[in-house]
Amino acid sequence: MPEPTPSDSGIAVAAHDIAALAARHAEQAEEQRQLSPEVMHAIRAAGFGRHFVAQEYGGAAGTFAEISTAVSVIAAKCPATAWCASLAASMARMAGYLPQEGRKQVWQDGPDVLVVGGVSPVGRAHAEQDGWRLSGTWPYISAVAYSDWALVCGVAKSGSQYEPRLFALPRADYAVKRSWSDVGMRATGSDTLIAEDVFVPAELSFPLGSLLEGAAEPSAPGSHQVPLTTVNGLFFALPVLGAAEGALGLWSSYAAQKIRSWSPKQPGPARGFYEETLARASGTIDTARFLLERAARVADRGALATPLERARNQRDCALAADLLVTTVNQLFRASGTSGHSVHHPLQRLWRDANSAVGHVVLQPGPAAAAYTAAALELEV
Secondary structure, X not given: OOOOOOOOOOHHHHHHHHHHHHHHHHHHHHHHOOOOHHHHHHHHHHOOOOOOOOHHHOOOOOOHHHHHHHHHXXXXXXXXXXXXXXXXXXXXHHHOOOOHHHHHHHOOOOOOOOEEEEEEEEEEEEEEOOEEEEEEEEEEEOOHHHOOEEEEEEEEEEOOEEEEEEEEEEHHHOEEEOOOOOOOOHHHOOEEEEEEEEEEEHHHEEEHHHHHHOOOOOOOOHXXXXXXXXXXXXXXXXXXXXXXXXXHXXXXXXXXXXXXXXXXXXXXXXXXXXXXXXXXXXXXHHHHHXXXXXXXXXXXXXXXOOXXXXXXXXXXXXXXXXXXXXHHHHHHHOOHHHHOOOOOHHHHHHHHHHHHOOOHHHOHHHHHHHHHHHHOOOOO
């Protein structure tokens, strides 16, 4: 397989307009606990849903490097919008593991359908004729109110065998319950999806193992030829990167005013406090960005990436998220009373960053275990 070449699907350019639009709607979106229709339309139109979809279905077959840039740009203004855009791309990539007939159904009306879902195997299914009978309740499904399809995971029973599988459900086959109440990422609309006794044809299901191992068909785009753990952290860490960059921008404007008006006679921190905070915060954010950029390049190598590089990606995403949220917390603390106002965008970035790093994918323990096993060539 040749080395991938950079793609130009246009999402990195469109991201700037989406960021500005999301910023204007951010306060209302937080109150309603879901993105505005205008913002979701912009995400669709820009091509986040089609980014990893194969070209035979009208998709862009894009790269991780390009979407990394786009997501972080949006997150600097609204991490919740970036989170939904990132997951729109991620879930559509996962749908690419469906059998051919299933892929045709998902994208029969074009590549811009919104696929939502998750890989926690909380559903239950049993084999029935040429398919599966599925029931389950899946919480925390971001942007589910705007979805066209859902890709959810459940433990499937066939005879005496049990296997975790993913199931693609059209919008008519599931209900949505408003349940999202987190203090951060409020606008993601991460509500609960409910499927009750739904029949899923065989072509709309595949084993979870295929996704975990990156076992896509040989003709699939390179973005599908890589295990989930190699790339999953990127989709969740990138909104945190953007949030930190946005927080740094806001804090820098505040610090510039303090430095310009600083006098040794006035109370409060010395000038050096602002200088050191800026230098350390910007340097730490740069470090995290470099880690995530390298992770995207490794992901874009697809099947060419080594086991150690793949495990390193998992480590780097968790490490970058930890560095970034620590920096956001430092900037928030150093922003003074004005930055803590409920009307100041810094406190929203602070809440969103802290909420995002709580995701299971970004926890350091599993990442450390996977990296250690690969680095030391241990038996797992």
